[in-house]
Amino acid sequence: MSSKKLLARHMAAVTAAAALLPGPAGADTGAFELEEIVVTAQKREQNLQDVGISVTAIDSQAMSRAGIEDVSRLELVTPGVSYGFIGSDAKIAIRGANSNNTFADNSSIAGFFIDGVYRPRASQQSQAYFDVERIEVLKGPQGTLYGRNTFAGAVNLYTRRPDTEALSGGLKTSFSRFSKFTTEAFINAPVNDELALRFAINTKDSDGWIENRGDGEDYGQDDALNYRASLLWTPADNLEVLVRYTSLSEEGITAGIFAAEGICQPVNENGITDAFGRFVNCDNPYPGSDGDSFFDEPYEVATDVDAKRDNEEENITLDIGWDIGDSLTLRSITSYTEFDSEFDWDGDWSNVPGYVFYWDEEVESVTQEVQLSSDNDGPFTWTAGLYYSVDDIGFGFSQYRVAPFPFSDFADFQEIETTTKGAFFQGEYALTDTLRLIAGVRNNEEEKDTKTFAGASTDAGGDPLPGVNPTSLDGRPRDLYRYTLREDRSAVREFDIVTWKAGAEWDATDNVMVYGNVSTGFLSGGVNSDGSPFEQQESKAFEVGFKSRWADNTLQLNVAAYRNEFTNLTTQELIQLGGADVTITVNGGEIDAQGLEVELVWLPTEKWLISAGASFMDSEFGKFGVANPFEQANGVEQAFLDLKGDTPPWSPDMTLSVSVGYDIDLGDMGRLTPFLQTYYSDEYSTDDVVTYRTQRQDAYSKTDLRLIWTSLSEKLSAEVFIENAEDEEVLARTNVGGFDLVQSSYLYPRNYGVKFNYNF
Template structure:
């Protein structure tokens, strides 16, 4: 193992050395050709706010992938799901409505209950606390920034491995503006996006943006219910900008997100084959795969297990996600300092239904409910003078009231069948009249629900300074204090009154609504708790300008993932990260070639795993709790290239080389087999995964894109653009030892052809994405009864988009 590790890390170090030598050679060539190349079209300056102020991307001493509006259009970015295709070191998975982003060997496998994403998501400077808020559709977006590495100093909580900044267009005083985008894609996906910007006075302007999405499902359901992944969304944003003087401005935004349709799962979208040993018993070491359905109530039916993006369900897997947010940003220029205030209120809720037995048999439904009321206030004060010291200091406060719960309800029947032949050829009568005959002894009726409420109060105080030792050298240091107070209570719900009768809206044949609205909830005894978490994070580093076009930087930084409270009142500690990075940012060949690369080493500690326990005294069944269980080390190299080699050409490329492994880590064995040979591999009841690669950590990813703009004279331009992506294999579950969760290496290729009118007011785009139609596992987990569950990324897509910009 050590030889393999050293070889991998040697390759990464060799890549760094090669990049440094290439940089020196290209720099020399650039100097020699600078007087000869006078007609070269230069790369535009991309402005970012990664360091809480507006800077050029090339002046920021951290790894940032930044996409402006043109790049967002070029890469077909409609939400977070395609970010990985053009961001080295980033991988994307999902389950239900939760985004499962991974950055540089850190993953977001645990986002249910009081667990957070490893990457903070910020919309117009406001943090969104739940992973389900990260997967909303993008519209009227000005810029997306993906910050890689811990951002604990300026961003605070839950930027353990990085952050994603989404900046929307604000109202402008520059004049009337409007635009319309219409799209039609595979699976009957119809989209519209419209914006209107209108100055009201010389000081006040307003902007309105509206988006609609409608589609059939991309996961085919051969059962009696509808397809999964249907969209039915109506989203809008109203913003106003007021600038009464040269020293003060205010931006008010109100955004409403309404996503309906059908969910691609709660814990997953579909069942996967389970690993079995030579005796036919489920075993994480098993080399054979069993595609039978082990879920209670399924009677072993073939539910399309092992056939990606195909299921056989009887439940309408409805989704209802809603979010309303109001954000007020105030800016003052007070001569020597500038002051920024960002205030926000967010009301978010998510309700998902799902087929509990993963089969076409009726009577078993899962429910997930989530709601957040969040108030945030951030105050930033920055220096605004010509001195050698630039600093930013500030305070952050938030109050989050979070509720979430999982429920299941299993009826006797609301339909009837005669006989059914299971996967082993046995015939069963499923229903006799209205009574379920249960050949496997699982029982014909059950209900279960837990709803946990958590109040979170967060306080942050931060300072970061940059001191210019000389014209070339700048030293950077920052520190942040973060404190979180959490209080939790858990309620247990039942569908029956104390006399055993069903509550209103509930019967043995089903529910007329959802458990959260119909069941009788009581606070569970001994299942409450409170905890205070505090931590100091820091950053040190330097930027050194080699010349006007090349910067060398190095930094060390720390971050953390919030500690949390389980539904039984127990707690788990904060997860912590420490990262060291050395990189260069360069522009060569008369500003036509941009080469940015970085070498990094990360250490993640107190990583959280999940364990199944059986509380007593409240009538509930087993619950899952989180606990700290290990650490991991990551070493890697990343590079991004943007190049305009000649008039009308543009080329981009990205490379990630990564070696990640657990130092120590353990997970619960999700499968039945637990004989003497297994016990030797268990520590404290957990499978030992020391030395294993964490999920979503491919050793190599590579992207390449190229386009050429053909000039058609007075008929406009036409631009074909080809984008290619390769990923090495990776695991999709923390239990990274069983065969059906492994995602093999794959490629994806996109093709776009765009026509633009001469005045660029009208454009037409024809595109195809994932030409290979790769079936890529997004995330895997094992539920009860050894049911392996998974979700796949989007299959091949194609369509057209028409844009008009006044």
């Protein structure tokens, strides 16, 4: 295999599946066409129509036309996927499994990989996308090839590589509602036939999209500077070396730690909070809070604290590919990542000073993966590999509470060293020219060494530490407080599990492939800040489907049916620890989900593009219990809610998406493309405690409209757009905190603006 073939693995044309938005066949016609969809979902280059798993692939052009700048809009083009958030944590849900619990030592149910490197924290999943080649969303457990925390799926982000072909560059700018101004630029510079450099930069600046009617700043302000420098070296025909350095800096005023704002409590006829209450109370329940809290008004708050956010990440990745003869390829991916995140938050959710929350998160991660793959030719193809990583993770919740509130300097910080080892093998054997069998296995080992520290704002003699004042702190508790190791709340835990996959693929015709498989996955266990452990969660998925093209390659139809079994699932419980309300993780039960997903792309003529996606899902809790977060449940005091038979959060019975585009030829003036995208979702819950009414999201629709002009040379384009034209107020996530406060966030409201793009 030559270096050209190595390059082809990364540079192949990719188009979307469920929301496919093909590029024009040529500038002279502006016609759409269905191209070959190339993915590396199974760690080798394959045509998507030949891959026997559910994958939605979205290239950079499709991302632009769908308004995808980060993870928040993937659900609009990916059947079976839903999205929520708190603070920086992405709350991805896939086929009935949800990421409601990403606090402290918990992970997302979907693994997130950038250029093959896993990011361990949910807050790393919400960072800006820039200079991206494609995104692949893999649905169903990916425990064999990907390993830990791909319990329900994986999201693979691939950034653009340098190339030695020619000097090129580009600039994108956009200006939209809330004075949001973004830029993205890149330059690709060949040095010679063997060496090329690429540099990309992304900036973002905006006002807040949640109005603060108190003394603090509006929430949701952005101030970001991100860049990536890449070097590609091909010293021989069978060897390539790719180095990437990425720096991300995202600051501003956050949209919350646990939520952006409070919403109304469910209460019974006696005015007592009740998980089954038929009435609502929209007052702030925090003792000492004062003034209008606007809990009944989305996108409005009244707080005095500037909710500052500071997320920083640096990553360097070394990717080496070596062709060993004509039949084997060896690949090594080595990476080092540092990630730090800081949040400040108003502890009483009101405009009264004296109560501030703080959240700190930091990661130092080293990963190494080695893959050995056979060539695609021959009856037996396979991929084997070894994986090793060490993640030093720290996170902590702190508060400083003074008059008019009772004094509290609670601080709790955990440090966890997680060592992960994996060995995997997956093979495919062709019994005939049309029938293939697939099997894979992975051994996973994980050790977590957890240390818990308690903090205080005074020294051993009880005197205030430097920077601690009667009314405020000159800094943050993580830097100012005195921390003491709590041996009774520290532990070492080991986890191991074997995950596997078995399946078959049958080429019914040249353009129709039928497949079926069963696969398993897991989500890491861990240790809470009070020292109590929780066990790893496990998943098993059965899937059958077909992938097809019809009508002279103008119609693509992919269908998948699945049944998922999720066991030993965790939920959250609110406890008292050191005089503060603290959330811990407990194993709660199981979920069974089954469904059908349809992805269609149709080009009735060369000028029209019509795509659609649909998800039909029946998901319910099996044996599953959660701690009752309210004073009462159904009028009777109890500490446990049995959710058996209820529908888990972020699991709508049906979602539908339709996209329509039409190319208008303007001759020498280029072309004009009106584009419409609409999305519908049935109602769903936004909290594990699905019994109370105010966490319920009603059915809704969102419609985007775009008008895109492209020059004849395709070097210049301009766009006007409106997103969420209905201005739907969609709950992102809900949970219950201290004093039965219902905390929530909403997805982005209506947005509109203009974009400009220039390439050379």
